[in-house]
Structures are given as C-alpha cells and as structure tokens.
Amino acid sequence: METKESIVFLSGLLCNETVWEDVSKELENTYDVSIISFQGCDSIEKMAKRVLDTAPQKFVLIGHSMGGRVALEVFNQASNRITKIGLFNTGVHSKSEAEVQGRQKLLDLAKNEGIKSVVKQWLPPMMSKSSLENTLLMEKLEKMANSYSQEDFFKQIHALINRPDAQILLPLINIPTLLLSATEDKWSPISQHEQMQEYIENSTLAIIENASHMAPVEQPIAVSKAIRNWLENK
Numbered sequence: 512m513e514t515k516e517s518i519v520f521l522s523g524l525l526c527n528e529t530v531w532e533d534v535s536k537e538l539e540n541t542y543d544v545s546i547i548s549f550q551g552c553d554s555i556e557k558m559a560k561r562v563l564d565t566a567p568q569k570f571v572l573i574g575h576s577m578g579g580r581v582a583l584e585v586f587n588q589a590s591n592r593i594t595k596i597g598l599f600n601t602g603v604h605s606k607s608e609a610e611v612q613g614r615q616k617l618l619d620l621a622k623n624e625g626i627k628s629v630v631k632q633w634l635p636p637m638m639s640k641s642s643l644e645n646t647l648l649m650e651k652l653e654k655m656a657n658s659y660s661q662e663d664f665f666k667q668i669h670a671l672i673n674r675p676d677a678q679i680l681l682p683l684i685n686i687p688t689l690l691l692s693a694t695e696d697k698w699s700p701i702s703q704h705e706q707m708q709e710y711i712e713n714s715t716l717a718i719i720e721n722a723s724h725m726a727p728v729e730q731p732i733a734v735s736k737a738i739r740n741w742l743e744n745k
Contacts (some may be wrong), residue, residue, distance in 0.1 A: 555671075574601065576600050599689075599691040636698070642729055648728070693696045698723070
C-alpha cells in the first residue's frame with residue numbers, strides 16, 4: 512500500500528486546530544494531515560522543537576501567521592526533514608518599536624481585563640469587512656482565541672517579541688515553497704509575500720480572493736486548492 516504524503520500544519524498566535532480544520536478535511540483523503548498549536552511555548556525555538564518531536568521523519572510543512580515563523584525555524588533546525596514548505600499570511604520582518612508597544616498594550620489589557628478583552632481588540636483589525644459581518648465565522652474565531660489562558664498568551668507574545676531573525680533564512684531555502692496571502696490581508700499583505708518571494712528561488716505565490724489574515728478559515732476551499740495544486744505540480 513502506498514504511504515500518504517504527510518502535511519503538518521502550524522497554527523499562529525491565539526490559534527489552534529480551528530484555523531486548519533476545514534482545509535484538513537479537504538485534503539485528508541489524499542494526505543496524512545496533522546495540526547500543531549503552541550500552547551505552553553515561550554519561544555519560537557521551543558515551538559520548532561515541538562514540531563520536530565511530533566512530526567513524521569519527512570513531511571510537508573505549512574505555517575500560518577506566527578506558525579510561518581515557526582516553520583522557518585523548523586527549517587533552520589532540521590531542513591533535511593522538510594520536503595516542501597508553505598508560509599501563509601506571515602512575514603520575516605524584525606520587530607519594530609511600534610510593534611513592541613502594540614503588543615505591550617495587549618499584555619496590559621490581558622492583565623487588567625482578561626483574554627476576552629484582548630480578543631475583542633486584537634481580532635477585528637485583521638479581518639475584512641465581509642468576514643466581520645460573517646457572524647458564524649467571527650464566533651468561531653473568538654471561541655478559538657478565548658480558549659487560550661492568559662499565561663499562554665503571555666508566553667506567545669514573549670516568543671514573538673524575542674523571535675529569531677527569519678529574513679536571513681530565505682535565501683537558504685532550497686525546497687519548493689508556497690507563499691500565500693489574501694487580497695484583504697492588511698496584517699501580512701500580498702506585497703510582504705512578494706518581497707519574501709524575491710529571496711526564495713523555488714517559490715510560488717498564491718493569492719486568495721475575498722479573504723484577510725485568517726485565509727485558511729475564511730476561504731478553506733480556495734486555500735486547499737492552492738495547496739493541492741502546488742503539491743501536485745511535480
């Protein structure tokens with residue numbers, strides 16, 4: 512019996528399996544799919560270690576948002592285990608003072624008012640107008656983010672603020688790479704992925720229509736089609 516190719520999906524900040532579950536359902540008949548999230552980890556390096564400790568020996572690796580940065584660190588630690596890599600709605604830029612200040616405000620809000628207040632402030636700016644008007648989608652994402660403890664949120668923010676330099680890894684990527692962004696993603700815009708593509712020789716850019724930063728859960732059929740087309744383009 513032929514063994515299915517393995518895909519490991521990585522979740523982002525305040526995200527879990529919810530972001531990838533619909534994409535996974537589209538692909539699971541053809542591929543061996545798993546999803547990893549990062550509760551309890553306080554560094555990108557530790558997140559990468561979790562992936563390597565739980566993933567198959569060889570696998571396709573796809574990360575969303577913060578998960579994209581984790582995917583790059585997995586490549587940094589064990590590039591020989593990754594057959595292809597996907598970087599979705601993400602970036603490689605170093606932290607700015609404005610970013611640090613913005614994340615500190617969220618930390619202060621979490622301390623003073625709890626995670627629910629953080630989610631109300633953090634989630635809407637990432638979403639398109641049509642997604643904000645999709646009540647079921649927003650309830651799903653809010654439930655996901657609210658499932659995180661305050662402690663785990665603090666740990667993930669610490670990981671992002673102290674993240675390693677990912678930009679230097681891009682020219683080293685020597686495997687097929689799928690970059691994916693969305694037309695309404697102002698958080699990690701298309702232009703950001705185009706800049707990343709300039710440094711990765713064997714890379715493809717997919718653009719998802721009518722979606723924003725949470726493209727895999729906003730448009731799972733379009734995202735899974737982009738993944739399938741990329742994987743099957745031998």
